[in-house]
Amino acid sequence: MSVVRPVGEATSAPAPAAAAGGPARSRGRTALSYLLHNRSLLVGSVLLLLVVLIALVVPLASPGGATAIHGSAAMAGPGGGHLIGADQFGRDLLARVAVGYRVSLFVALGSVLLGLVVGVPLGLVAATSPKFVDGPLMRVMDVFMAFPLMLLAIVVVAIVGTGTLALMLAIGVGYIPVLARVMRAQAMETGQESFVEAARARGASYWRLIVRHIAPNSMGPVIVQATILIAVSIILEAGLSFVGLGVQPPTPSLGLMLSTGRDFMATSAWQVIDPGIAILLAVLAFTLLGDGLQDWLDPKRRVIGR
Amino acid sequence: MSCLLEVKDLTVRYASSDFLAADSVSFQVSAGQVLGIVGESGSGKTTVGLAVLGLLPATATVTGSVLFEGTDLIGLKEDQLRGLRGRQMSTIMQNATTALDPYFTIGSQFAEILRRHRKLSRDEAREETLRWLRAVGIQATHRELRSYPHEFSGGMNQRVVIAMNLALSPRLIVADEPTSALDVTVQAEILGLLRELRDESKAGMVLITHDLGVVARLCSQVIVMKSGEVVEANSVTGLFADPQHEYTRRLLGSLPGRSGTRPPDESVTGAR
Numbered sequence: 001m002s003v004v005r006p007v008g009e010a011t012s013a014p015a016p017a018a019a020a021g022g023p024a025r026s027r028g029r030t031a032l033s034y035l036l037h038n039r040s041l042l043v044g045s046v047l048l049l050l051v052v053l054i055a056l057v058v059p060l061a062s063p064g065g066a067t068a069i070h071g072s073a074a075m076a077g078p079g080g081g082h083l084i085g086a087d088q089f090g091r092d093l094l095a096r097v098a099v100g101y102r103v104s105l106f107v108a109l110g111s112v113l114l115g116l117v118v119g120v121p122l123g124l125v126a127a128t129s130p131k132f133v134d135g136p137l138m139r140v141m142d143v144f145m146a147f148p149l150m151l152l153a154i155v156v157v158a159i160v161g162t163g164t165l166a167l168m169l170a171i172g173v174g175y176i177p178v179l180a181r182v183m184r185a186q187a188m189e190t191g192q193e194s195f196v197e198a199a200r201a202r203g204a205s206y207w208r209l210i211v212r213h214i215a216p217n218s219m220g221p222v223i224v225q226a227t228i229l230i231a232v233s234i235i236l237e238a239g240l241s242f243v244g245l246g247v248q249p250p251t252p253s254l255g256l257m258l259s260t261g262r263d264f265m266a267t268s269a270w271q272v273i274d275p276g277i278a279i280l281l282a283v284l285a286f287t288l289l290g291d292g293l294q295d296w297l298d299p300k301r302r303v304i305g306r
Numbered sequence: 307m308s309c310l311l312e313v314k315d316l317t318v319r320y321a322s323s324d325f326l327a328a329d330s331v332s333f334q335v336s337a338g339q340v341l342g343i344v345g346e347s348g349s350g351k352t353t354v355g356l357a358v359l360g361l362l363p364a365t366a367t368v369t370g371s372v373l374f375e376g377t378d379l380i381g382l383k384e385d386q387l388r389g390l391r392g393r394q395m396s397t398i399m400q401n402a403t404t405a406l407d408p409y410f411t412i413g414s415q416f417a418e419i420l421r422r423h424r425k426l427s428r429d430e431a432r433e434e435t436l437r438w439l440r441a442v443g444i445q446a447t448h449r450e451l452r453s454y455p456h457e458f459s460g461g462m463n464q465r466v467v468i469a470m471n472l473a474l475s476p477r478l479i480v481a482d483e484p485t486s487a488l489d490v491t492v493q494a495e496i497l498g499l500l501r502e503l504r505d506e507s508k509a510g511m512v513l514i515t516h517d518l519g520v521v522a523r524l525c526s527q528v529i530v531m532k533s534g535e536v537v538e539a540n541s542v543t544g545l546f547a548d549p550q551h552e553y554t555r556r557l558l559g560s561l562p563g564r565s566g567t568r569p570p571d572e573s574v575t576g577a578r
Contacts, residue, residue: 195405202391203423216409
């Protein structure tokens, strides 16, 4: 019971769309072939895979390896029984880096998650609320943003103490205003789009507009920002642990390894080189990933590719 | 003929402006009838359309009444309006590509509307979507359903939007410049679709446009707006045969091919 008949033959095929780089081609592209075009995403994911693999597999392969003392191997160089060397107590550096990665990633993901869970809803509400809600909310965020992340983290550590969970909280608190701001700016822009008005005109509710239309169309920059903040977290965690405010021994941490390794730099440089490279790899992985995601998350740019 | 929509003395003022965006605008639309609102940019025609849908920004001050089947929409709460939007009244916007959510596929957003407004199951909604897309001349398969709006042309997206309107079968449709963003050949096809929409759905339609050609082909009644005021209300035949207002005459005179003798410096806006 078709109410309207097809109009003319000009409408028979989606020819205009095909000319515009159309559906057929974009669907032909597999995820893999896209990945090959997006270098940042490719290199970032490979590095991340490496980091995660080290973090997951190495401690499983040699349980307790990170703290086991082998006097004979003290300050051993790379090769032999210890792939990337051993520290002054003969503890395997690879095993320590791996556990350090676990702590690092745990803290980094936790802190960014905290920032997202609190910051994103705040940003969305601020963007869609009248001035008397938006204004005060964002001024509070501004106050938090006025403090450097490290300083804010030190304050939180001073209040709640050291340890992995405390670190997560300490770093994550600083991310709330950052992510709320990005979300708000993006959501305000999306809110002006005519598809939002069209959805409203079709009877979508306030929350439906936010959750279904505004949020997904605003998440791109937020996800990119969050990915880069993971990299920032890794550096912050290493920094805080370096000065003794983060992870406490005997738990290995990349920052802690750097800190104790300093004393042996002249005789056993691997103790600082290894954790240094480890931090570099992880930070690079997330930074590149953030860059690559920026392109990937935009459906328009994804089709056109590069 | 029963009166579907009756707008009486609608006056709108935006907070940012000293001028009235709409000044005592009155008109009526019956079911199955298309009312054209014509006028130049800034004449207030879009404002009237938004007021009818209750979509004016909170900064606008509105007086007068917009009676939709006897209910005054002015002063109605947002959630009461929401109950009307969709199944009772809907809209077709100028740029269909931006009127569709770029983040979701055509199929998913179309089906979602059907599931929400008509409580269809996932599978039923998908079949309905296909059926309606085919009804507006898109050779839709499951492949097309997985396309994103930016992969469709503007004309195809406008078809999708019209199909959504058909599927919801609202009593009143406000179409704001539905063909202006399209090129001429596609315009003709979309006009044809709108005409069928008018004939088959029995919905009342408010068609906002600056294009008198569109008015001639779709509308039965026309109001001409200028600076927020209605300067002429006429039937389409009357408007073209015997325009009452000087401004309307000049508007008609501005159509290419109608009056080749028009001096180049005589602008439409200059009319008082």
